[in-house]
Amino acid sequence: MPETTVVVGGGVIGLSVAWRLAARQRVTLLDPAPEAAASWVAGGMLAPVTEAWPGEERLLDLGMAALDRWPEFAADLGVELGTGGTVAVAFDSADAGQQDTQAEFLAARGRAVRRLTSRELRALEPALSPKIRSGLSVPGDLAVDNRELLRRLRSACGTRGVTVDPRPADEVRPGAVRLADGTEIGCDTAVITAGAWSGALHPALAGLIRPVKGEILRLRPRSGEPPVRHTVRALVESRPVYLVPRANGEIVLGATQYEAGFDTEVTVGGVRDLLADAERVLPGLAEYALLECAAGLRAGSRDNLPLVGELEPGVLVAAGHHRNGLLLAPVTADTVYALATATPAPQPTTR
Amino acid sequence: MPETTVVVGGGVIGLSVAWRLAARQRVTLLDPAPEAAASWVAGGMLAPVTEAWPGEERLLDLGMAALDRWPEFAADLGVELGTGGTVAVAFDSADAGQQDTQAEFLAARGRAVRRLTSRELRALEPALSPKIRSGLSVPGDLAVDNRELLRRLRSACGTRGVTVDPRPADEVRPGAVRLADGTEIGCDTAVITAGAWSGALHPALAGLIRPVKGEILRLRPRSGEPPVRHTVRALVESRPVYLVPRANGEIVLGATQYEAGFDTEVTVGGVRDLLADAERVLPGLAEYALLECAAGLRAGSRDNLPLVGELEPGVLVAAGHHRNGLLLAPVTADTVYALATATPAPQPTTR
Helix, strand or coil: CCCEEEEECCCHHHHHHHHHHCCCCEEEEECCCHHHCHHHHCCCEECHHHHCCCCCHHHHHHHHHHHHHHHHHHHHHCCCEECCCEEEEECCHHHHHHHHHHHHHHHHCCCCCEEEEHHHHHHHCCCCCCCCCEEEEECCCEEECHHHHHHHHHHHHHHCCCEEECCCEEEEECCEEEECCCCEEECCEEEECCHHHHHHCCHHHCCCCEEEEEEEEEEECCCCCCCCCCEEEEEECCEEEEEEECCCCCEEEECCCECCCCCCCCEHHHHHHHHHHHHHHCHHHHHCEEEEEEEEEEEECCCCCCEEEEEECCEEEEECCHHHHHHHHHHHHHHHHHHHHCCCCCCCCCC | CCCEEEEECCCHHHHHHHHHHCCCCEEEEECCCHHHCHHHHCCCEECHHHHCCCCCHHHHHHHHHHHHHHHHHHHHHCCCEECCCEEEEECCHHHHHHHHHHHHHHHHCCCCCEEEEHHHHHHHCCCCCCCCCEEEEECCCEEECHHHHHHHHHHHHHHCCCEEECCCEEEEECCEEEECCCCEEECCEEEECCHHHHHHCCHHHCCCCEEEEEEEEEEECCCCCCCCCCEEEEEECCEEEEEEECCCCCEEEECCCECCCCCCCCEHHHHHHHHHHHHHHCHHHHHCEEEEEEEEEEEECCCCCCEEEEEECCEEEEECCHHHHHHHHHHHHHHHHHHHHCCCCCCCCCC
């Protein structure tokens, strides 16, 4: 008999873990609300270089390792990757000052980033506003259509015989997962991959993971707008905003950031800021269709690094990925696979 | 045998006509897309005084007659009316100049409107911004939850035995309505109530009715915001914006206006303007949840007055109500009832 594993939470981390483990084990995936996953609401940037700031050296190194792992992961799942790269832009002179700090940090870590004038920026991405002060080119970044990825992962889990159960879980302990309806599912291993909701599932996680709300918008070009080819990360009067283009021209525009508990309502102020900041960077967006406004909860950890490891024998955790769940999913799944099957991880561990 | 009538289009006009006629006739209502109706997307203001401008004396008179008819209409359907009245506000001094013109026009027509200073405005509606220049109080206006009204009308149609058919119609002629699938429905009378789509149904309407796109947003208070008690109609740097509160605190915020064919996509620019203008009038909106962004097509006519009458024997029209479909529905249904049953109209005709 193969070993049995219950994976608690079906966002990108849970799905990746379940898919990998199902190659050797009998896996049940619990998820009552797949569209509540932070990875469903996300933009799909795989952009570790422009994510990292001074003091987050480990996150940068981890992110770069994860980026290297992505092409194989995507190929296994049949998912296309966006390879246009990132341009980071600074709207005003104060934003440019912040960007200088980031560029110096990256240069000191040996990362190749090229500074761009406003004119060079627009040669690279003609849709950008001429009012933008300066920028950085980061050619190696990738992007993925996060919803397509999640669909492919679900399908790949199905192919490998993963049982998907929509009942919510209440508590994880060695040998069993207790559901909200009182029933227990026995297992050799349980893996907590419930993102922002992980903290309530095991006492060792209490206080370590908190929800960080983010709002995003999905836009579609209507006619005539030149396509956006790069992921654009901007600072606009100190507010970060990103625009991730899809192959079909659609754009995911994100993201606000609030720490206000388990609140997933889209607010007037959040949408107003996202639209205003994005239009200052890409004025042509005014003509785009607004397809969707959504909010999700990132799983914040104390140091912005994920929690991946064993809590006690038979209980693993892979949560707290904050803004980096999609980027880190392949290496996180590798690590959990190694821990759960007692085989060496094929990649550097995530922690 | 009772006479048979086919009503083509199930927005507020078609539903009101079908309901009234079903008291005496056998009625079929055709509507493939009830949520495409302008009345589904609308705000629900029943506010003829602040709608009228110099040159639109007939629309003002018609609207006032319609307003008088509403309490009975609503009582018959069991729908609550909002009775908080309207405050019209002018954001800057140029807006105040436009409002002066409107106030003088209304005074000359004998309508009681009271001018308000910024301070008086906020005594009446504390949520308004102190930056607003001036305003008008229009206490007699009403408001209706348009979606609740449409649900009640559908239910009342069902009670009276109206047959609802979701197939789209292609052409209306004496004695029959031809459907898009080629079948014909015979009838004694056909009534064209297809709003912006009416022009294509009968040659006499060609060129008389055009779609006028409008975008609206639906907002819900989250916590602590003082409730908005009045319908607020504002001019903000010459752009009109309205906010219609519901009994439960929700607000419908509208509406943009574009003439661009049968386009019902919500645009970035439209939402940006609505949010920005509304927040300048009611700063507390930033904390509201954004529940829905939607667009609809008003049925514009050449003179902003509806087309209600007989096109040829056995073919009636009630369309072209532009921004006033909800307000004018009861009197329009009265007029169509009188024409279709050859009984005197119980109210002044709408044209």
